Amino acid sequence: MTRNLPTSAARIAEDIDGLAAITEPERPYTRRAFTPTFLKGREWLVDRFDAAGLETRIDAAGNLIGRRPGRRPDLGTIMLGSHSDTVPDGGRYDGIAGVSAALEVACALADQGIALDHDLEIVDFLAEEVSIFGVSCIGSRGMTGQRPDEWLEREADGLTLKRGINDVGGHAAATLTRNDIVAFLELHIEQGPVLETEERDVGVVTAIAGITRIEIVVDGRADHAGTTPMNGRKDALVAASWIVLAVERFARELASGETHFAATVGEFRMEPNAANVVPAQVTLLIDARAEDRTDMERFLAELSTGLEGIADETGVAIAPPRVISDNMPTPCDPGLLSVLDAACETAGARHRRMASGAGHDTAWLAKVTKAAMIFVPCAGGRSHTPEESAKVEDIALGAAVLMEAVKRIDKGEVS
Template identity: 70%
Template sequence: MIRNFSISTARIGRDIDALALIIEPDRPFTRRAFTPIFLEGRAWLRQAIQHAGFSSHVDAAGNLIATIPGKRPELGSIMLGSHSDTVPDGGRFDGIAGVIAALEVARTLSDRGIQLDHTLEIVDFLAEEVSIFGVSCVGSRGISGTRPAEWLSRRSDGITLDEGITQVGGNSATDAKRSDIKAFLELHIEQGPVLQDEELEIGVVTAIAGITRLEIIVEGRADHAGTTPMGSRKDALTTAAWIALGVEELATALAAGDAHFAATVGEFVMEPNAANVVPAKVRMLIDARAERRDDMERFVEELQAGIAAISARTGVPVGQPRIVSDNQPTPCDPMLLEVLDAACDSAGATHRRMASGAGHDTAWMARITRSAMIFVPCVDGRSHSPDEFAATEDIALGAAVLLNAVIALDQKLQKEQ
């Protein structure tokens, strides 16, 4: 039940259901960026924006943006939104819930005859998920001026990313970086079970975890599996298994602190991968995520020491972890967190502060403006799956929180200028 303001749960439900029908045939909820079905979804969104009485355009970075003029446009914009693309065989709420909730905030303001002093913008960012070009957050990196120039030459399905941006209506030759956005807020499903398990309605996101990926190569020796004595082997798999257990033990210890931490051995390749051969080589890729940078640095340091100890014990050479990618954590804006806490209270929503272990467009928007997020529960924490589900009532309550926050920010931002 919405306890404050006239958010329409029915409208939100209808919109999400409509977008859920615009998917690849026989692939539940698949609508990847730069595909024809993605453009169909974008066309539906533009029509929904127009039906609500708002104008829209695609910016140079390929983002679809609806604009609701403010009484004092010189104050700049408050932006809300998320993304409408999905992972392959992904869910119907990841990203989509945030776009529809943002649109519902704009419609509710219009229904109530409220015109903000700031311009309000609703954004559907291009390619938040890993795209066919192998890169993600293409639109938010574009609008924040952080998209690497070399990305534009990446190729997939016979086209470059540059051409893909053109096909969705953007223009990579034009600088898309914005300086007039005064605050950005994103609603998203939690993609984890914490809110459900604690029976809470809203998560106020304190930070988006930094993500570090490390590659480890274990160099054993191939031998006959039947004739080589157990004590004479240089088994790469056994050593790799000890390392994987060490990663779990170290990550569990760090996660017991007061900040989010997680680490996963997500890729594991063994050679020669034959039943009658002692494994000669293993490649491991670790995905580690930390709310605090010092936790990540401690993880890497202790991982290196642990690997050296395991290698010494087993006699199997192991290379030092190679950092494949390394992104810093992104804290959300303290003032916006206070506004969101108050907005939850005004809407009567139970809430807690929490970090995001997943990456989001908010992390890139934070490079150019005050930014923050809220989470709504999803059933059993499932996401990036056809089983992903979030109750419409929970999304609507999140939209009510956004509405309260936008109205408060419209005044608060003016006092701080």
């Protein structure tokens, strides 16, 4: 479908290609936060922000910000952005598409001579991905006053997080208070197959799923694998296999509802892990994600009951599930969702509402201001891989939706 968009696919492609070229040697596309390669990417982005006429700075949390002044700065700031760091051997578009689309909105507004009343800020958040320090969303947490102080002493590769933030141009010891942000919007590739499968252009994100991680330890008994009768074993791996199947069954039942739910046994450790020994102990780590908190609570209850039944049936000891981390779902602002729906209609984008199963910087901004996101399709739903791919025309259409939403927010169309 040919569209006459106010945004430039060519400029977006130039931004994405430029960042993609800055990667660790022989490791496309790797630009992890706090590394020299990341800093080269930041230098490249500063040049792009400057060329777009933005007033560029690094805030205390280490976020790169480009500001387009409004006619009435007392009204506050409309903020757009995402992140430029990647996972190891990650993709060209995760985060980068959102930064490029946000920058394109600023450029397109300038092209058309559109002056906003609000200030507009374009942000590249520091370390959205899990960093070398083992924590994520460092910049968005820092901007919103939600970064734990103890994180600053985390060490990796002879570097503390405090030093890392200072090295990128931040001031880790400072406390940020941003009460001027009236709305935040983020564009991101979907990282799933729904939009592509349904031939939709845009997903309007209703909520960012809460993430709960649960550890389960199964204690059986080590015995000789060749001499111990099959009916006389306490095989921890057999019991653990039943648990994996139970997690899959419970998750499928919950996922059949109207809200997003997913659960995965992503880590699996077995002892003694020898071919001729009946497994004595297995530790599982479950990653469960729910748009609706009641679904998570139901999953945890069903899991506990299921573990008791498996222990009785197999004769092994299964410790009660231990919650390692538990983050609540983050709903996006209803008023902004309505604005984004209307912006999709204006831009001619075939859209649907959907939840995000992945975490994003938006979740932290949503705790201090009105926030929402949109998704654009990615090929095969694949992400966090060198094969990650998206059509630049889809990103340009998403940028047009963002631009229309910004104009509507600027006119006060958010309830």
